[in-house]
Amino acid sequence: MTATIRTVLGDVTPEEFGVCDSHDHLFIRTPMLPGKKLDDAAAALAELNAFTEAGGNAVVQWTPWGMGARPEDLRRLSQRTCVHIVSATGMHQAKHYDQGELRRVYDQLAGLFIHELTGARTRAGMVKVAGAFHHVDDHARHVIAAAAEAHHATDAPIGVHLEGGTAALDVLDLLCDTHRVPAHRVILGHLHRFPDTRIHRQVAEAGAFLAFDGPSRAHHGTDWLLLSSLGALIDAGHAERVLLGGDTTTPTARSSADGPGMPFLLRSLRPRIERELGHDVASMIFIENPSRAFAVNWRKDSA
Template sequence: MTPPGRAAAGSATVRTVLGDIPPADLGVCDAHDHLFLRSPRLPGQELDSPASAAGELAAFHAAGGRSVVQWTPHGMGRRAERLPGLARAAGVHVVAATGLHQAVHYPPKTLDRLRTHGLAELFVRELTEGVGTSGVRAGLIKVAGGYHGLDAHARWTMTAAAEAHHATGAPIAVHLELGTAPLDVLDLLCADSAVPPHKVILGHLNRHPDLTVHRQAAEAGAYLAFDGPSRAHHATDWRMPDAVSALVDAGFGDRLLLGGDTTTAEARSVDGGPGMPHLLRRVSPLLRIAVGEEPVRQILTVSPGRAFGAEWPC
């Protein structure tokens, strides 16, 4: 990988684990995936092997991929110290995340500690100074909603994310449980907390293919991520090309992102699953049939830089 490029003072850059780069340098981007992930909800399926992560990045690069945004947040086995070496070896830009997932992914003692010590402060520190002692700075804030609504935990984490955004300019990426409640998220982050809509990335909209809600979220100005096509047995994925096509036809092709969201070891290509390469080998060709070459190019190579770029504080 060539060293990170230098962006002009005051311009937006994407914060990768090897430094800040111009948005155009991302190249073909998997806008939501995981190299490392650990949760009590996925016993025995942890993504914690550096060798497997290296193999997956190499396979993604061979398929034409040049950047991966890892949405693994605080306390879920990010292994931030490993990410720079993996990025260099594979020739793939990697963006790390701060943030917090749903409460079910954490021991109660962990959440109690975070309430005591300040969540927004943690996010800001990991965005500007680094994750733990790794020196690796996060490039986005990942939080999560609930099923068809926002519980107290979601409101706490999203309010903290909004505070951290106002301090740093960082984009906020949101796990929508089964793709639901995107408008509630926008109400909280944008209407109540004054986060600009174009700094919000709504994830998993493929899991709830309500075309009217998709259009409302796009009209509000948010980025819409269709991230999880490796789950080929989900009926909602069969409708994903139609959902993307409807948004492109309505003039919102520049608000869309694609990601693989590989969350279990068995889903990795190096372990026999579809993995990260599936996004480029199978999903992208289907979308080209549905919407044409240019919209897919925009989704994979232009929109990620705009969505994840920020004017970071000195």
């Protein structure tokens, strides 16, 4: 069986995927950011165009079910720009949802995730879940169990929002030991927000992917440690486990609004990584690693 990456326009081979922003958002809404939703298709198009001009080929949108992912707009954007776009199913922390809407689907999450991965017109290519700050709460346990069931039905990778970059080992233990999800199918996000290089090495040694995402946000005080964190992983022999993403979640974070946006990864970070860690490492982070992290031997599909 040949592994493929499921994009909004269909499955592509890992060799086709190219230079990838491994965690970002073209559309997202949440009551936690009132008045700051990403819902402007024209602005999303401008951001994608800027990304392609910087050398980008693929974007993975981690916006899960119920948070305004706008799959049909993603299809149109992919068609117009020729950027491979991977969308997500899954569920974020409970605070990001209307509680009535949450109750309606809460006991049917695995079926919902599997449908969005295999049966929807615009199919997702990953499942997103979320931990809590320094622990895994009951909501996260419920969603993670459903995500694991969806993984076992499809082989889809599971991306994890780590709140403040914390609880990485707790989440990995729950997914891998309790629910038997292989570590290489797990992508742990926001690790730059908790720059404990010992934990980073433990996660990498277990076989999970580490996503360093959201560079140069005004409220993240650990940006200056990013290259040191990456360097520690490279020195320990874990270059093949690292991913990078922009995690743009508000209109003002976009490059068109004088924020770093998606192009920052390729215009600013990639040259620094090439200079300080080597061209081969940069190629792994932006090309080879994403093509492995999101490539799936799909186990279930609809006719």
